[in-house]
Amino acid sequence: QLRLQESGPGLVKPSETLSLTCAVSGGSISSDSHYWAWIRQPPGKGLDWIASIFYGGSTYFHPSLKSRVTISVDTSTNQFSLKLHSAAAADTAIYYCARQLRGSSGYFDFWGQGSLVTVSS
Amino acid sequence: QSVLTQPPSVSGAPGQRVTISCTGSTSNIGALYDVHWYQQLPGKAPKLLIYGNDKRPSGVPGRFSGSRSGTSASLAITGLQAEDEGNYYCQSYDSSLTGPDRVFGGGTKLTVL
Numbered sequence: 001q002l003r004l005q006e007s008g009p010g011l012v013k014p015s016e017t018l019s020l021t022c023a024v025s026g027g028s029i030s031s032d033s034h035y036w037a038w039i040r041q042p043p044g045k046g047l048d049w050i051a052s053i054f055y056g057g058s059t060y061f062h063p064s065l066k067s068r069v070t071i072s073v074d075t076s077t078n079q080f081s082l083k084l085h086s087a088a089a090a091d092t093a094i095y096y097c098a099r100q101l102r103g104s105s106g107y108f109d110f111w112g113q114g115s116l117v118t119v120s121s
Numbered sequence: 122q123s124v125l126t127q128p129p130s131v132s133g134a135p136g137q138r139v140t141i142s143c144t145g146s147t148s149n150i151g152a153l154y155d156v157h158w159y160q161q162l163p164g165k166a167p168k169l170l171i172y173g174n175d176k177r178p179s180g181v182p183g184r185f186s187g188s189r190s191g192t193s194a195s196l197a198i199t200g201l202q203a204e205d206e207g208n209y210y211c212q213s214y215d216s217s218l219t220g221p222d223r224v225f226g227g228g229t230k231l232t233v234l
Contacts, residue, residue: 037223046123047159047167047210049223062221096166104214105173106223107157111166 002027004097006115012091013121018084022097022112029078030055035100036073037108038082040093048093052100053080087119124149125211125226132232133201141229143194143211149224151192154214158187158196161228162207170209171196198231206233 008020022036029036038050051061051071061069070083084091094116098108126144133139143156150156158171169178171187174194186197194213198205211226 046228047212047225049221049225052223060222063219064221100223104216104222105155106214107155107169107172107212108159108167109169109172109178111168114166 002099002110004099004110004112006095006097006112008095008115008117010116010118012087012117012119014088014119016087018087018091018095018117018119019081020095020097020115020117021079021081024078024080024099029073029080030075033102035102035106036080037098037100038071039096039098039108039111040091041096041114042090042093050084050095051082054102089119091117092119093117123227124215124220124224125213127209127211127226127229129227130230130232132234133198134234135201135203137201138197138199139201139231140198141196141209141211141231143196143213143226145192145194145213145215147192148217149192149213149215150189150194152216154216156187156189156194157212158185159210159212160205160207161210162204165207167210201233203233206231 003025035052037052068085073080094114097112099110100106159167160170161167174189175187215224
């Protein structure tokens with residue numbers, strides 16, 4: 001069974017970079033059928049897709065976050081990562097990594113447990 | 122303001138049937154892009170409940186069903202159980218170039234009375 005696990009600091013200072021890694025186990029990140037995504041959920045609110053990456057390096061981003069987001073994949077360690085630059089209080093959220101089916105119909109079929117990141121001084 | 126609109130809350134007694142609507146537009150559901158549904162139980166990560174409008178992943182009970190018509194979609198839950206209490210989100214693809222292409226509804230809180 002595929003398993004995803006987020007890791008990273010739980011507290012980030014304003015204007016600094018929020019960094020998270022998602023470790024994938026029970027399957028290969030080098031799948032031709034899937035992208036790997038980051039989704040966040042502010043406390044008490046709904047889900048917002050942030051960005052997705054293919055193992056070959058293709059990426060796409062939420063337009064409002066594109067200028068601040070870097071996403072990368074490491075096939076040797078079966079991990080992918082998110083960096084959100086110039087973090088602000090509004091970026092405080094639970095960050096989930098997820099597997100996404102490739103294509104316009106792509107849904108998120110496996111999710112990590114989530115990592116709460118608070119942006120505060 | 123979410124691209125897909127869901128009612129903030131629905132409720133029902135154990136054993137009853139409830140439906141949750143998801144209203145979109147001609148750039149997402151109305152353009153025949155698939156709708157997917159997620160269940161998020163309290164304190165847990167979202168879980169895929171319905172994909173491709175009406176398909177259930179392995180392990181999801183038949184009490185859950187989905188449908189799509191026009192610019193809307195619906196999730197139906199029959200034989201409501203206490204363990205169904207949580208938040209439900211619809212998701213689709215949006216072809217508008219001005220916003221994200223993976224869009225979620227704002228979520229619906231299901232309360233089992």
